[in-house]
Amino acid sequence: MKKRILVTGGTGYIGSHTVVELQHSGYEVIIIDNLSNSGVDVVDNIEKVSGIRPVFEELDCLDYNGLDALFAKYKGIEAIIHFAASKAVGESVQKPLLYYRNNLVSLINLLELMPEHQVGGIVFSSSCTVYGQPDELPVTEKAPIKKAESPYGNTKQINEEIIRDTVASGAPVNAILLRYFNPIGAHPSALLGELPNGVPQNLIPYLTQTAIGIREKLSVFGDDYNTPDGSCIRDFIHVVDLAKAHVIAIDRILQKKQKSDVEVFNIGTGRGLSVLELIHAFESATGVKLNYEITGRRAGDIEQVWADPEYANKELGWKAGTNVEDTLRSAWAWQLKLRERGIQ
Ligand code: UD1
Numbered sequence: 001m002k003k004r005i006l007v008t009g010g011t012g013y014i015g016s017h018t019v020v021e022l023q024h025s026g027y028e029v030i031i032i033d034n035l036s037n038s039g040v041d042v043v044d045n046i047e048k049v050s051g052i053r054p055v056f057e058e059l060d061c062l063d064y065n066g067l068d069a070l071f072a073k074y075k076g077i078e079a080i081i082h083f084a085a086s087k088a089v090g091e092s093v094q095k096p097l098l099y100y101r102n103n104l105v106s107l108i109n110l111l112e113l114m115p116e117h118q119v120g121g122i123v124f125s126s127s128c129t130v131y132g133q134p135d136e137l138p139v140t141e142k143a144p145i146k147k148a149e150s151p152y153g154n155t156k157q158i159n160e161e162i163i164r165d166t167v168a169s170g171a172p173v174n175a176i177l178l179r180y181f182n183p184i185g186a187h188p189s190a191l192l193g194e195l196p197n198g199v200p201q202n203l204i205p206y207l208t209q210t211a212i213g214i215r216e217k218l219s220v221f222g223d224d225y226n227t228p229d230g231s232c233i234r235d236f237i238h239v240v241d242l243a244k245a246h247v248i249a250i251d252r253i254l255q256k257k258q259k260s261d262v263e264v265f266n267i268g269t270g271r272g273l274s275v276l277e278l279i280h281a282f283e284s285a286t287g288v289k290l291n292y293e294i295t296g297r298r299a300g301d302i303e304q305v306w307a308d309p310e311y312a313n314k315e316l317g318w319k320a321g322t323n324v325e326d327t328l329r330s331a332w333a334w335q336l337k338l339r340e341r342g343i344q
Contacts, residue, residue, distance in 0.1 A: 002028040004076050005250060006119070008061055008106070009033055009083030010054070011042040013194040014125070014183055017243035018081060020192065023050040025247045030074050032067075033084065034060035037197055045191040061106030064113070071117035079121035079250055080110060085155070088201050089300060092152035103155035104162070111166050114173055121253035123246055126160055126179045128235070128268070128305055129153040137272070138308035141179070141264045149300045160264075167261045174261050176249040181235035181268030181307050183242045185327035186334035193334035194239075195343070203234075203275065208335035211288045214344055218290060220275050222297035225304070231275040233304035235268035238322035238330070242267055248316045259315075268307025269320040278324070285325040286332045 005022055009015040010031030016038075019029050023046075031043065031054050040056070047053040055074065059066050061084045071077060085103045086092065092099040110122065130153070131139050132146025148154035163175045184204040186193030199215075200206040210218040223230035245267045252258060273281070279290055313319050338344045 002026060003078050003254060004028045004030060004074065006030050006032065006074075006077045006080045007083065008080065008110070009085065011035065011038040011040065011056070012083055014180075014239060014242060015081075015083040016042050016046055016192045017187060017239045018083070018246045019046050019054055020050045020187070021240070021243040021247045022250070023052045023054065025251075027250070029054040030070075030077065031056045032059040032061070032070065034058065038195070042192070049187060049189050049191050061109055062102065064109045067109055067113055071113055071119065077117065077119050079123070079253055080114070080119060081123045081125075081246055081250065082107060082110060083125045085125065087152060089150045089152045090201060092150050092155075093300075096151035099151045099155055104158060107159050107162055111162065111171070111173065115171055120172060121174045121250070122163070123176045123178060123249045123253070124159060124163055126177045127153070127156045128179050128181045128266070128307065130157050130160065130179060131305065133302050134305060137304065138270060138306050139266070140308040141266055141311055149302070164262050174253050174258055175263070176253060176258070177262065177264045178245060178249060178267050179264065180242060181237050181266070181305070183239045184236045185238045185240070185322070185330040187240060188330055190330070190333040190337040193331070195338070203278070204331050207279065207282060207290065208331050209344070210292070211282070211286070211290055211332065212335050212339060212344075216291065218279070218292040219295040220279070220292055221295060221301060223276070223294045224297075227274055227304055229274050229276045232301055233272040233274045233306065235271060235306035236273055236278060236324060236327065237267065237269050237320050238327040241320040241322055245312065245316065245318050248318050252316065265312040265316060266307040266309050267312060268309050270307055270309045272304060272306030273324060278328075281324050282328045282332070285328045288332065
């Protein structure tokens with residue numbers, strides 16, 4: 001029988017790609033999502049890509065009784081991948097309580113219910129934001145956690161602590177915390193990708209929307225940083241590579257291969273690329289000229305961060321394999337497909 005995995009936020013950007021990879025690896029997937037930042041049509045697209053329709057229940061992780069009923073309905077869930085969270089850095093500064101409630105209570109509900117329903121494992125969606133501006137680059141998992149720049153970032157740090165404290169208290173839970181760097185790109189089928197509500201806050205959706213003419217101009221937030229070309233540097237990872245790391249993490253938990261009950265892995269490429277380099281890579285990979293201008297810095301931005309992914313490479317046998325050109329072409333193909341579908 002297929003092993004059952006619950007994916008919260010499974011119709012979202014990273015969630016949907018992960019569902020497909022789980023299905024390809026023989027897992028049965030139950031998705032819950034409150035659809036606050038995604039549409040139910042994603043379930044159809046997952047089915048088109050994988051040939052398997054995942055179970056989908058519209059449910060908010062804040063709904064404790066709803067979650068309790070879900071675990072009772074779908075008995076035998078063996079592990080959870082917890083993506084469901086609010087993720088806009090700027091919005092979190094405006095609405096901190098919304099972020100603390102959504103992101104913390106959702107996780108607390110799951111952790112409380114896991115032992116009652118014999119769910120033994122959880123993979124948590126964390127972020128390189130926990131490192132702030134690291135003192136040394138590339139950044140390893142051993143780097144100190146820095147004071148969060150935003151309530152959003154703080155929720156990632158606190159959630160990591162909530163998991164550690166819960167496991168340390170003796171709860172029968174094993175956890176893997178995946179610290180993502182900057183996921184970009186889309187599924188090669190162009191059926192799944194990133195579709196933010198309203199004006200995009202993140203670089204790539206803004207970039208592809210500019211390239212297709214929805215936005216007039218991409219603003220590059222600062223060229224006076226202490227980097228070779230003055231723009232910020234990030235570790236951009238293809239979302240499918242990132243999705244695959246989750247499958248390996250789930251395998252590892254279920255096969256009891258963990259070295260400790262809570263493990264942490266950096267999930268990045270190990271390569272830092274500046275915002276301007278990324279723009280030029282997009283132009284040469286797609287042949288599309290981009291209208292952009294340098295503007296002032298964005299408050300709260302980290303100057304430069306990229307991963308040392310060696311621990312994940314060695315210990316998980318995982319590596320980000322897609323080059324940035326293919327990744328950017330996939331993002332562009334997704335944007336073109338959205339237009340074809342009349343969505344944007
Ligand atoms: C941020 C968070 C990260 C979170 C992610 C999801 C921090 C430090 N990082 O990533 O934890 O998971 O959002 O929302 O809090 N840029 C432009 N023009 C734009 C948009 C972005 O120049 O229109 C630049 C930014 O200044 C930055 C880079 O592009 O240097 C990447 O920005 P973005 O895609 O928003 O991701 P992060 O801020 O790195």
